[in-house]
Amino acid sequence: QVQLVESGGGLVQAGGSLRLSCAASGRTFSNYAMGWFRQAPGKARALVAGISSGGSTYYVDSVKGRFTISRDNAKNTVYLQMNSLKPEDTAVYYCGSAQTNRIMILTTDYDYWGQGTQVTVSS
16 A cells, blocks of 8 residues: 655745655555646646656746755655745645656546645735
């Protein structure tokens, strides 16, 4: 049984930082790409950042230069460091485990999800 457990969300003022963590278990973590998605009220879940099994990364334009995705295969954990946070970053953040070792964009390309962690950025 694959499990993904996120932590690190919270309330922060605009310009602040948070680091999200996602601990994985149940399959060989290093073989699969991982992604961080977010979902704001009334909006679809969408990819924010992805990382391949080999460490290549992808970011949506709105977070480039502010967010950093990384992985520690020894700890079976993927991280999302979020700096210079803006109110529009407010959402529930989910980590997902992709079906392949390559970065995938669509939610349908991920077969396991965490429970989500709330990030709220106040102005």
